[in-house]
Amino acid sequence: MVSNPTYEEVSxxxxxxxESIKIEFDPQxxxxxxxxxxxxxxxxxxxxxxxxxxVGSQYQSAIFYANESQRTEAxxxxxxxxxxxxxxxxxxxxxxxxxxxxxxxxxHQEYYAHHTDAPYCQFVIEPKLExxxxxxxxxxxxxxxx
Numbered sequence: 001m002v003s004n005p006t007y008e009e010v011s012x013x014x015x016x017x018x019e020s021i022k023i024e025f026d027p028q029x030x031x032x033x034x035x036x037x038x039x040x041x042x043x044x045x046x047x048x049x050x051x052x053x054x055v056g057s058q059y060q061s062a063i064f065y066a067n068e069s070q071r072t073e074a075x076x077x078x079x080x081x082x083x084x085x086x087x088x089x090x091x092x093x094x095x096x097x098x099x100x101x102x103x104x105x106x107x108h109q110e111y112y113a114h115h116t117d118a119p120y121c122q123f124v125i126e127p128k129l130e131x132x133x134x135x136x137x138x139x140x141x142x143x144x145x146x
Contacts (some may be wrong), residue, residue, distance in 0.1 A: 007104040013056035020062065022101050030139060032070055036077045038136055039063070042128050045081075045093040052124050061093040064101075071095060 001016035002009060010017045025035065043051055045061040065071040074095045081091050103109075112125050133140065 004102055007108045010058055010102075010104075013058045015058070017058060017102070018060055018062050019058045020064065020101075029141075032073055033077070034139055036063075036074060038132065038139065040077070040081060040086075040091075040093075041135060042132055045078075045091045046087050046089045048092055061091075063093060063095050064098040065095060066098050071097070 002014075005015040005017055009015050010019055023035065025032075039045075043061065047061075049055065049057050049060050051059045051061070063070075063074045065074055078091050078093055078095070081087065112121050112129075115121050116126075
């Protein structure tokens with residue numbers, strides 16, 4: 001794996017990294033189970049190395065857990081999705097220990113907020129956000145955070 005890769009290197013698919021976000025949360029405000037529910041509802045956890053039109057190992061579905069409790073809960077959640085046949089095919093989301101997290105460059109931070117008119121934002125991100133707003137309105141604290 002490449003140490004401290006740039007966003008461009010990761011998006012090229014040759015670094016061994018997965019494009020991801022790091023979520024810091026207060027379990028008194030939102031539960032880990034709620035985060036898992038939103039995660040599995042708003043992306044495709046069944047297709048290897050692909051999210052929408054984005055293809056490559058950097059787009060695999062993955063959960064990076066911070067502790068054993070999170071690992072156990074994520075694995076159980078996936079098992080329940082598979083046993084209930086929530087999807088037509090099995091969930092292939094990987095559950096891995098949280099390791100070094102490399103923050104993308106400033107130009108890629110808050111990308112949607114700064115590029116809402118870009119085609120990718122309009123055709124990929126906005127529909128996912130709308131789905132999130134409708135299904136999980138009670139979990140959203142502020143529209144400014146989405």
